[in-house]
Amino acid sequence: MSATVTPPPKKVNRLGLEVLSYKGGKTTLCAGCGHNSISERLVECFYEMGVDPLSVAKFSGIGCSSKSPAYFLGLSHGFNGVHGRMAPVATGALLANRNLLGLGVTGDGDTASIGIGHFMHLLRRNMPMIYIIENNGVYGLTKGQFSATADLGSTLKTGTANELPPFDCCALALKWGATFVARSFSGDKRQLQAIIKTAIAHKGLSVIDVISPCTTFNDHEGSTKSYSYVKDHEEALQELDFVASFQEISVEIPEGEVRDVELHDGSRLRIRKLHRDYNPTDRLAALTLLEEADAKAEVLTGVLYINTAKPTFTEMLNMADEPLATLPESRVRPGRAALEEAMEELR
């Protein structure tokens, strides 16, 4: 008789799911790609937040970033759409089923070039979803052309310098209506986690611009989106702690001024200021801050803006509480009297 070995209890989240339930396929991106780090953060955050992966829908466009939804949340439906147009697909799907948690992952080519129109209108609608921009300033799958977020003067591997100013996706998001706007760095695990968790808890549109270096085409001397450049120039606005609604508040209150932002689901984002006194509910201040950081060549990261009061597009449409997609025929096909009424008017 062999001795029975009791395996150690498996670590599970509040839904009783292991972290494995949040993983996806094996990545096919380059070793060291910032996007892989973001995928890992997404797995951790959705696991730790105890989000039901069966109620998540993933959306992406085209590009390296847009491939990544295959590498996390394998139990969630995903739609890899066309280049630049993740936003409309996500909008349609999320209106069809308002109970879904929408997670969009795109790149800077998708968002700031080919799809900038859709991005702007998504902002304008405050469409409730998470919109992550994996921003490396370069087109990877087509082998290293500048994107519209490449900084002025940043160089390609060939030495060619970028001569046009970049779009700052956070500034666009602030100006045109996103209700949670943050910038982070794929190499800043702690900050990115707090930001993603906040986005999960936030009920409106969350735009997270994550500087995510491309190790193959944009990680060289002269690039402003390389690991070393971002590490040298990153200026974190705050120290962030996310306290989920179901967690006991056991986080030590750090020294210095602390601001708590209560989110829709009862979670709280605890923000400790670092060098500046900054109120993240002040949109105008956020825009000013970005301008200032730009002038100083700082890569400003942290929570730029949060507004928990603004109505979302779904709320504005006054839709039924149940998903439109599965409403029964009795609720979507009006009765005979309605047709008769319409016909009578035309007689």
Added chain:
Amino acid sequence: MSTVAVSPSEPLSEQKERSVVNDFSIQVATVNGSGSQTANSVLMRAIFQMGIPVSGKNMFPSNIAGLPTWFTIRASRKGYVGRRKEVDFLVAMNPETAREDAMKLPSGAALVYDEPLKLNELRGDLHFYPVPFDKLVGPVCPEARLRKLVRNMIYDGVVAQLLSIEMEEVHRALVKQFGKKKAKAAEMNWNAARAGFDYAAATFAKTDPFRVERMNATAGKIIVDGNSACALGAMFAGVTLVAWYPITPSSSLVESLIGYMRRFRHDKETGKATYAIVQAEDELASIGMALGAGWAGARSMTASAGPGISLMSEFIGLGYYAEAPAVIYDVERVGPSTGLPTRTQQGDLLTTAILSHGDTRHPMFFPCSPEECFEMSIQAFDLAERFQTPVFIMTDLDLGMNNWMADPFPYPETPLDRGKVLNAEDLARLGGFARYRDVDGDGVGYRTLPGTHHPAAAYFTRGSGHNDKAQYSEREDDYANNMDRLAHKFEVLRGRLPDPVVELREDARIGLIAMGTSDYAVRESRDQLLEEYGVPASYLRLKAYPFSDRLLEFIRRHDRVYVVDQNRDAQLLGLMRLDLDAALIARLRSVRYYGGLPLDARTVTDDIARQEGL
């Protein structure tokens, strides 16, 4: 050739040697934005209420106000509602075009015109009825700023008097037009119509032969434009997501839908909508939203016209390969860009059938009437979900924006077909599924919707690079197998489309083929060919693409088959060329019209007579 009814009871004086009853067209030439639409609708409706088959066609410029516009009302006791090339009765209200309009009239036509235009000086072979509109409008409309609008109603009265249209019916039509809420406006307009009638009665001795006579051919019928009919169809098909971008001539389809949905698709208790309608930033977003919603399980749609459909091209290809349902209305018009956006055409057939890059094929419905707009809308939503693919409904400006007589729409008796969707219980029973596996032999896989509460529900949706389990694959065999399955699916779908309407004549050597609004002109032309040339012709009207096998049988039966197209490049015939074998193609001839107006019978008849050497 107009049909002339000679009434033997009348004295055969020179002026009244013939009487043309219920068979003529009235054209009203006005300035865009002058409010003539109300007057024209009332006139059309009054004739309709007298039981006479009638159709109305608005030819308007791409302009808000100031450019010329023409509205043609055709009364036809035989029920011909296509455009008539000849104008028999002109109301010339637009000084800009009055001279040219008058010069184009056939000899013997009647002409009501604003007296100061002095059109009677132009030629002598018309029946002239000058009316001093400005003098008449003052007393009936004290408010000077409203006179421009009310002025038009005077011609309704004049025309009613001259054509024997019953004034009670004009009044009824007016009241219907203005509704109870605008009783004051209705009264003012009624006074204007009366003033016109009284003036005509007191002033004119009728010299033209045209008049109406009460019939009983419109009892129970409705008057509706095709866009509203499509809107009603979509609503009764249970559409839940509508994404659109305004474009002539499809805008009124969605606007009409918004109106109906607000009335009939809100929960009575909570007031909440059982739908979402989004005016998107462009047509790419519209189709993206529609496909996203279709993928998530909603009945989704968009409506557009050629320029917008072109923009949707890439997404439509993704819809085809990702196998996401959506219904797309294409209200065809002339294009692109500043290309006669307010004129009709069937110019999108070829591009839409294969819209997008790579190998793609899309089903298209071809409604020809409001009844079919309604019925095919319901069929299209079912088909899109059953076959998990974008489905097009091809109408055109003529059908979409003009008013048509129609039978009241029947309530749909078959339940919605939501297609092959596996829910959590199904998955528990089956243990899993392969998204793109052809389990049933019809080429259609089973799908799950996001949010389905089962760990085996999820799949990752992409373009064509996947195996039957929806896993990423660039393997040659996976790609080819998927392509073959999609081709097979399209073949199965072919059998689920409505059959063409076929009217065979045993003695016919020639056949005519048409689709959509060409039907009216072709039916009339068929009668003309028989009456004027003694040439019988069979007729087949296609209702959908991919084409039914009955098309092949029809072509085989005839020596020569004329395919009627409302475009320059014979697109309908071109689609047949893609599908048919050479022996059948050799029998096809083309009749094409591409002037931007609705097709008329005379054009078809003349072209066929020429080609037949008649």
